[in-house]
Amino acid sequence: MPKRLGRHPEKALTAVTVKTRKPGRHADGNGLYLDVDESGARRWLLRITIHGRRRDIGLGSASLVTLAEARDAALEMRRVARAGGDPLAERKAARRVVPSFAEAARTCHEERKDGWKNGKHADQWLNTLETYAFPQLGTLTVDRIGTPEVRDVLLPIWLEKPETARRLRQRIGIVLDWAAAKGFRDGENPVRGVTKGLPKQKEAGGHFAALPYDDVPSFLTKLRGSNKAGPVVALAMEFLILTAVRSGEMRGAVWREFDLEGGLWTIPAERMKAGKPHVVPLAPRALQILQEARALARKPDDPEALVFEGAKPGKPMSDMTLTMLLRRMEVEATAHGFRSAFRDWTAETTNTPSDVAEMALAHTIKNKVEAAYRRGDLLEKRRVLMKAWASFCMREAAGAVLAGVREAVAG
Template identity: 40%
Template sequence: MMKRPRTLSAAFVRTVNRPGVYGDGRGGRGLSLRVHRTLDGRITKTWRQRVRIEGRLTSIGLGPYPEVTLAEARRKALDNSRGVRLGQDPRGRGVPTFAEAAEKTIELHRQAWKAGSPLPEQWESTFRLHAAPLLAKPVDRIESADVLRSLASIWNSKPAAARKAQHRITAVFRWCIGRNYRPDNPVERAVVALPKANGHTTTHHRALPHGEVAAALRAVRGTTDTHPSAVLCVELIVLTAVRPGEARGALWDEIDMDAARWTIPASRMKAGREFAVPLSTGALDVFKRARKLEGESPLVFPSRTGGPLPPKAPLRVLKRAGVASTLHGFRSSARSWMAESGVPAEVAEACLAHVPRSQVVQAYQRSDLLTRRAEVMQAWSDYVG
């Protein structure tokens, strides 16, 4: 009779023919070899692993021997154990379907709704009627085309229902982003492809593909027949993705060079809320060069007369540099780069000082994500040079 080993060996696994369950010892992470005799007398061997998922012991199949060797079974068992420690389900059930994520999102929002509110039922109805192409798919496999199919049929015929569906589907994907099930919100790309409810397509500011921004910035720096302040102002707009008016009105009192932060007061922000701009090394260099310009104006970018730069001054810089983009278009370029670089949607929107329309989303997004925004804007500065 073959002696049962304390831990499995390749030789034992190859030669054992007595039916039973043979464990891989205390350090085997629940791995075992199950030997079974079929009705026709054949011996089959399969790998199993016992792991505790959400408090319950679960048996997971790792494949048959010899297709899966002992070394491969141990590697799979190790990967599963690591995944369980990270809260994942090695059976492939870790990523929820959209329907499951929608249910979790409703439960989360229920805390902010009044008792007896009809909103839970209304949200469920929206998902059932207008998110059918999404319901059964794992959320990490949903693409913007799936969302487009959900919204296109009602976008013009039922604009109110379409807006609610867009808002509620977005809320689900924000929950998914927060749980690290996916890095982005596919609703944003889908909506860009849809026309306005009145039949007119959306008009966007002229913007360069983000891969062309570095060359445009070099062209801007190379202009010599324009006011230096205007050139520096354009550079700052590109590097920080702020709105043109916010840059033209920048004051030295708002700049903290040591903390690498520019705090724009609420009175100059579109949303009427104070906004802290993390300054990359490129943006800090712009401010250092602006300091060397003559004059004692409190403005960072004063005009030749000492007052604020007129709105057309930075535009003239772009025209003379031969750059085919509006100033606002650089915000779109930066946003496209963020999306393609895997920056989570809520971080990207915060970089552009966009305020979530949903009061519920605002309530849960209490942080201004300054540390994460600083990382993103430094990466953008490095990218465009």
């Protein structure tokens, strides 16, 4: 397009000439132009200097924006630019559609999907927000959420469910950080100082209630003779104790994970807390429990079927099932606490090296140097350890059998 020479005319256009100008760029003055295409389409353009840089800003179609409106818009943008502002950025901000907290949370969750260790963790992350945050924050746009709004969400569960509340606080903070990174909100994340307006939580003990390890054999004897739970639940509890695994690892076990001939159980990475596969050597009693569980199974020959199935077909038993069993048996311990009993027994009654015991519990090695040099899984040493633990746990049962034999012989 040929460059026009001479001074820009002052208000050179009229309402009539806007409609009759031929293709080209026609100046109205003060940086405002009418662009006419060969097709006859007409649009407004403002040429302006912003922070030392020349910028061209479209002001809309001439069929929708009148000459007077275009001049007013151009004047306002020039005023902003002269005051040191950025009219283009302000217009983009005005047009920006700020998402609601619920929309932001779901988008943030989707963008992070490749970082989850497994689907269960991903679901829990969003479910916590849906349950506790969405009722109050869900419809609010993220730029309207401040410390008072976050506090009101956390307060009802801050003392009643402290761990859930802390996780909720963290997840709200992640969503609002995401919103800030996307340009949907400014200022400090309101989660940062919200605890100043909340009551002080009691310090957590940090440990799960556990039986002393000397009481584990008598507990198992009581468990085998108890009618407080169905046979599958009782087998699941005993298997959990003998293998020293986490409850979720036991409850999610399927038959394809087991090598019964080799006496090994390989838990896949996606079901492990550390995100790495874990091989558990199985003592003879643990293998016997699997055979008994298979005899009770709905689908004993399906490799994808759960070993310890819950009441609903195809669904694992809940962690609460084990908790309720312990309550009915009036045992002041948690299912997870039996791992502590195993660790105490290992430390106090055996000469097992600490790294063998820690690997049996699938604990992550915190020392990075040691972790880098650790290559093996100490399987054979752990096999000896787990067999010894099972023998210890079975000692009362063995004693009862021996007593019965002696009584029969004496009779």
